[in-house]
Every structure is written in structure tokens, then in C-alpha cells.
Amino acid sequence: xxxxxxxxxxxxxxxxxxxxxxxxxxxxxxxxxxxxxxxxxxxxxxxxxxxxxxxxxxxxxxxxxxxxxxxxxxxxxxxxxxxxxxxxxxxxxxxxxxxxxxxxxxxxxxxxxxxxxxxxxxxxxxxxxxxxxxxxxxxxxxxxxxxxxxxxxxxxxxxxxxxxxxxxxxxxxxxxxxxxxxxxxxxxxxxxxxxxxxxxxxxxxxxxxxxxxxxxxxxxxxxxxxxxxxxxxxxxxxxxxxxxxxxxxxxxxxxxxxxxxxxxxxxxxxxxxxxxxxxxxxxxxxxxxxxxxxxxxxxxxxxxxxxxxxxxxxxxxxxxxxxxxxxxxxxxxxxxxxxxxxxxxxxxxxxxxxxxxxxxxxxxxxxxxxxxxxxxxxxxxxxxxxxxxxxxxxxxxxxxxxxxxxxxxxxxxxxxxxxxxxxxxxxxxxxxxxxxxxxxxxxxxxxxxxxxxxxxxxxx
Numbered sequence: 001x002x003x004x005x006x007x008x009x010x011x012x013x014x015x016x017x018x019x020x021x022x023x024x025x026x027x028x029x030x031x032x033x034x035x036x037x038x039x040x041x042x043x044x045x046x047x048x049x050x051x052x053x054x055x056x057x058x059x060x061x062x063x064x065x066x067x068x069x070x071x072x073x074x075x076x077x078x079x080x081x082x083x084x085x086x087x088x089x090x091x092x093x094x095x096x097x098x099x100x101x102x103x104x105x106x107x108x109x110x111x112x113x114x115x116x117x118x119x120x121x122x123x124x125x126x127x128x129x130x131x132x133x134x135x136x137x138x139x140x141x142x143x144x145x146x147x148x149x150x151x152x153x154x155x156x157x158x159x160x161x162x163x164x165x166x167x168x169x170x171x172x173x174x175x176x177x178x179x180x181x182x183x184x185x186x187x188x189x190x191x192x193x194x195x196x197x198x199x200x201x202x203x204x205x206x207x208x209x210x211x212x213x214x215x216x217x218x219x220x221x222x223x224x225x226x227x228x229x230x231x232x233x234x235x236x237x238x239x240x241x242x243x244x245x246x247x248x249x250x251x252x253x254x255x256x257x258x259x260x261x262x263x264x265x266x267x268x269x270x271x272x273x274x275x276x277x278x279x280x281x282x283x284x285x286x287x288x289x290x291x292x293x294x295x296x297x298x299x300x301x302x303x304x305x306x307x308x309x310x311x312x313x314x315x316x317x318x319x320x321x322x323x324x325x326x327x328x329x330x331x332x333x334x335x336x337x338x339x340x341x342x343x344x345x346x347x348x349x350x351x352x353x354x355x356x357x358x359x360x361x362x363x364x365x366x367x368x369x370x371x372x373x374x375x376x377x378x379x380x381x382x383x384x385x386x387x388x389x390x391x392x393x394x395x396x397x398x399x400x401x402x403x404x405x406x407x408x409x410x411x412x413x414x415x416x417x418x419x420x421x422x423x424x425x426x427x428x429x430x431x432x433x434x435x436x437x438x439x440x441x442x443x444x445x446x447x448x449x450x451x452x453x454x455x456x457x458x459x460x
Contacts, residue, residue, distance in 0.1 A: 043063065044056070044059055044060045044063050044064075046060070046245065046248050046249060046251050047249070047251075048249040048250055048251070049249075049250065049251065049252065050251045050252070051251070051252045051253070051254055052251050052252065052253050052254065053254045053256075054167065054170055054254065054256065057166050057167075057170050057239075057243060057253075058163050058166055058167070060243045060244070060245065061162050061163060061165075061166040061242060061243045061244060062159060062162065062163070063244075064243060064244030064245055065162045065242070065243070065244040066244060067158050067161075067162055068155070068158055068159055068162055070158075071151075071154055071155040071158040071159070072155060074151045074154065074155070075148070075151045075152055075155060077151075078144065078147050078148040078150075078151040079148060081144045081147065081148075082141065082144040082145055082148055084144075085137065085140040085141040085143070085144045086137075086141055088130045088133075088137045089130065089137060091127050091128070091129050092127065092128045092129070093125070093126070093127045093128075094125070094126055094127075095123075095124065095125040095126075096122075096123070096124045096125075097121075097122070097123050097124075098121070098122040098123075099119065099120070099121055099122075100119070100120040100121075101117060101119060101120075102117065102118055102119075102120055103117050118316050119316060120314075120315065120316050121313070121314065121315065121316070121320065122312070122313070122314040122315075123312065123313040123314070124310065124311070124312040124313075124314075125310060125311055125312075126308065126309070126310035127308065127309050127310065128306055128307070128308045129306060129307045129308070130304070130305075130306050131305045131306055131307055131328075132304075132305045133299075133302070133304045133305070134299055134302035134303070134304075135299060136296065136299045136302070136304070139292060139295055139296040139299065140296060142292055143289050143292045143293060143296065146285055146286075146288050146289040146292060147285075147286075147289050149285050150282050150285035150286050150289065153278045153279075153281040153282040153285060154278070154279075154282045156278035156281075157278040157279040157282055159278075160278060160444055160447065161444075162242075163444075164440065164441075164444040165242050166239070166242045166243060167440045168242075168437065168440065169235070169238050169239040169242045170239060170253065171257060171433060171436050171437060171440070172235050172238070172239075172433075173232070173235045173236055173239050173253055174253060174255060174256075174257040174433075175257065175429055175430070175432075175433040176228065176231050176232045176235050177232060177253070177255075178257065178429045179228050179231075179426060179429060180225070180228045180229060180232050182422060182425045182426060182429070183221070183224050183225040183228045183229075184225060186221045186224070186225075186418065186422050187218065187221045187222055187225055189221075189418055190214065190217045190218040190221045190418070191218060193214045193217065193218075193411070193414055193415075193418075194211070194214035194215060194217075194218050196214075196404070196405070197210040197211045197213070197214040197411060198211055198214075200407075205407060206407075209411075210411045213411045213412070213415070214411060217415050217418075257429075257432050257433065257436060258432070259380075259383055259432060259435060260439075261380070262376060262439045262442065264442070266369065266370070266373050269369055269373070269442060269445075269446050270365075270366060270369050270446075272446040272447065272448070273365045273366075273368075273369050273445050273446040273447060274362065274365060274366075275447075276446055276447030276448065277361075277365060277445075277446070277447040278447060279361065280358070280361055280362065280365065283354060283357055283358045283361055284358060286354050287351065287354040287355060287358060290347065290350045290351040290353075290354050291351055293347045293350065294344060294347040294348055294351060296347075297340065297343040297344040297346075297347045298340075298344055300333065300336075300339070300340035300343060300344075301333060301340055302333075303330055303331055303332040303333065304330070304331045305328070305329070305330050305331075306328070306329050306331075307326075307327070307328050307329070308325070308326070308327050308328075308329065309324075309325065309326045309327075310324065310325045310326075311323070311324045311325075312324070312325075365445060368441070368445040369442065369445050369446065372438045372441040372442045372445060373438075373442065375434065375437075375438040375441075376435060376438040376439060376442065378434075379431050379432075379434040379435035379438055380435060382427065382430075382431035382434070383428065383431040383432060383435060386424060386427045386428035386431050387428060389424040389427065389428075390421070390424045390425060390428055392424075393417070393420045393421040393423075393424040393425075394421060396417045396420060396421070397414075397417040397418055397420070397421045399417070400413045400414045400416070400417035400418075401414055401417070
């Protein structure tokens with residue numbers, strides 16, 4: 001009895017060990033460069049008062065943005081699904097052990113009419129091996145491999161979007177910081193006007209109206225400054241969240257809100273977009289997987305050939321009987337309620353859906369590139385006009401201030417001139433911001449994540 005139990009235990013152990021020996025782990029595939037690079041450089045942090053460049057903001061975003069981490073998880077899940085698809089190629093071994101305590105009144109086969117209670121044991125081990133399934137398993141593996149490549153491409157899509165959002169947030173902070181500087185300058189100017197008007201009133205040269213007008217202008221300028229200050233704080237919250245560091249300490253940003261002319265021709269940009277866009281590559285891979293699914297569904301009409309072998313020991317503790325089995329099984333689908341036909345129909349429809357999505361994305365890519373080039377050209381024209389307008393507004397403000405100092409001007413002239421100067425500066429800042437955002441949008445549209453990575457620009 002002990003010998004037989006030892007043999008059974010050895011069979012079970014060998015079967016399980018054999019199962020794991022057949023499990024060949026998937027080769028670790030390299031992730032997108034944007035991910036592996038951060039793994040080498042180590043964790044990136046922000047020190048209080050540190051000056052952050054756009055490059056570091058992008059690097060921090062890639063390392064900490066949860067959406068990128070989730071996309072990496074999708075790759076790992078896809079790798080596991082490839083292994084799952086390969087599993088039918090290996091032996092499927094199962095073992096079981098059953099113990100029953102039977103009484104003399106039991107009618108179960110094996111009681112043998114003995115008086116009193118007795119034990120009944122059953123040990124079984126069975127192995128099944130797929131021999132041939134007309135390419136069903138191979139097709140499933142190909143589908144999962146294609147899905148794995150789609151997951152990799154999707155990681156690049158998520159990475160591009162995260163970088164794009166970080167750049168938008170970065171430049172938005174710079175723009176509002178510039179607006180805040182203008183607001184501070186405006187407050188300072190109206191404080192000077194108030195001092196001047198108060199001096200004229202005290203000397204009896206100007207009426208009280210000039211003082212109250214200057215006070216109102218100063219209060220209005222301070223209200224604007226308060227709003228801009230709060231907008232700046234909100235913009236920093238958005239940037240911190242985009243980088244994946246909501247609790248980041250106070251830091252400074254490198255002020256590169258300048259005009260760098262983007263000189264990549266439209267035709268070349270459109271060609272790059274249709275070639276490099278990772279989301280388009282993802283759709284193309286999903287279309288390929290859908291086509292492979294059609295081929296898999298068609299194989300539902302084909303038979304499956306498999307082999308099996310097993311051994312069993314059963315009986316009471318004194319009379320343990322032995323048995324074994326070896327056989328082949330050919331499973332031929334005869335009729336399954338038109339299931340296969342409908343599965344093929346669904347797979348074909350999915351191909352049509354993904355094909356339509358791909359066509360729509362190509363059209364949207366072309367639209368994005370065209371729109372951003374139009375915005376880029378319009379913003380460049382506004383930058384040039386705004387520069388000229390600032391010079392004119394500054395001259396107008398000097399004249400108005402001089403006239404008021406000479407006693408021939410009115411406070412309304414001074415206020416109007418200052419407002420025109422503020423508007424000119426704000427228009428220039430907005431034009432610079434719009435140009436940068438259009439440039440970043442083009443880079444994102446053509447699938448180039450790095451700023452000016454191989455793209456021609458000239459600096460004015």
C-alpha cells in the first residue's frame with residue numbers, strides 16, 4: 001500500500017513539474033524609448049526654488065504620469081495574453097485525489113457488503129495534448145502578438161498626449177506669468193498717476209476729479225492683478241497635475257516664450273503625420289488583429305485532434321486497484337446552431353468598423369495639421385503687428401503723460417493711453433503663446449514628442 005501511494009505521489013509531482021517545465025517564459029520585450037530612458041536615469045524630483053526647463057518638465061511627466069504607467073500595464077497584460085494563447089501547445093496535466101468514509105449500509109459500488117465502516121480512496125492523473133487543430137492556436141497567438149504591438153503603439157500615443165498636455169500647461173504658466181508682470185507694471189503706473197494727481201490737487205493746479213479718477217484706475221488695476229495672480233496659481237496646479245506631482249514644491253520655469261520660426265513645409269509635416277502618428281499605427285494593428293480574427297472564426301469549421309493518457313488507483317485501503325488509459329480524440333464540428341457563421345459575421349463587421357475608424361483618423365490628422373499651420377501663420381502675423389503696436393502705444397503713453405504733466409492734458413487721456421499700452425502688451429503675449437501652442441500642436445500631430453526634434457526652426 002505504501003509503495004502504491006509513493007508511486008501515485010511521484011506521478012502527481014512529475015506531472016506538475018512537467019507542466020512547468022513546458023512553460024517557456026516570454027522573452028522580455030523592450031518598451032518604448034520614452035519609458036526605458038527614465039528607468040536608467042532614476043527618479044526625477046523637484047527641489048524648492050529649482051529652475052525647470054521644458055525638457056525636465058517633459059521627463060518628469062513621462063516618469064510620473066499615471067496614464068503612462070497604465071499604458072505600460074496594458075503592455076504587460078498583452079504579453080501575458082500571448083503566453084495564454086500558447087498554453088494549448090503544452091501538455092495539460094491534471095491530478096485528483098478523493099477520500100470517502102463509508103458505512104456498512106452504503107450502497108455505493110465498492111462497499112462489498114463488509115460489516116462496519118471502511119475507507120475508500122481514488123487517485124487519478126490525466127494528461128491531454130493537442131496534436132493538431134488546423135492552425136487555430138497559431139492564429140490565436142498571432143492575434144495576441146498583434147495586440148501586443150498595438151499596446152506598445154498605444155503607449156507611444158499616451159506618451160505623446162501626456163507630453164503635449166505638459167507643454168500646454170508649461171506655456172500657459174509662462175503666458176499668465178507674463179500677464180502678471182504686465183498687471184504689476186500697470187498697478188505701478190497708476191500709483192504714479194495717483195501721486196501725480198494728488199500733487200497737482202494739493203498745489204491747486206488740478207481738480208479733485210483727477211485724484212478720484214486715478215484712485216478708481218488704481219483699484220481697477222489691482223483687481224485685475226488679483227485675478228491674474230489667482231490664474232497663475234491655478235495654472236501651476238494644472239502643470240503639477242500634468243507632471244504627476246500634485247504636491248510639487250514651489251519652483252521657477254525657464255522663460256522661453258519666445259518667437260522661434262517653425263519652417264517645416266506643410267506637405268512634409270502631413271507626410272510625417274501619416275507615417276509617425278502612433279495612434280494611427282495602433283489602429284492599423286488593431287485592423288490587422290481584426291482580420292486575423294476573421295481567419296480564426298473560419299477555423300471553427302475544422303476538427304481538433306488530441307491525445308490523452310491517464311492512470312488511476314481506486315478502492316479501499318486494503319484493495320487498491322490499478323488502471324490506465326491511452327487514447328486519441330478527434331472532435332469534428334457537425335452543427336453548432338450557426339455559431340461559427342455568426343462569429344465570422346461579427347469578425348468581418350469589426351474589420352469594417354476599424355477600417356472606418358482608420359479612415360476617420362487619417363482625415364482628422366490632415367485637418368489638425370492644416371488648422372495648426374493656419375493658426376501658426378496667423379499668430380506670426382499678429383506677433384509682428386503687436387511688436388509695432390507696443391512701440392506706438394509706448395510713444396502714445398509718453399505723450400499723454402507729458403501733456404498731463406504740462407497741465408494741458410486730461411487724466412482720461414492718460415488712462416486711455418495706459419490701457420492701450422496694456423492691451424498691446426497682452427496682445428503680443430497672446431500671439432507668442434498662440435504661436436508656441438500651434439507649433440507644439442503640429443509636433444504632436446505629426447507624432448514628434450520631443451520639442452524641435454529634427455524639425456527646422458529659426459530664432460528671431
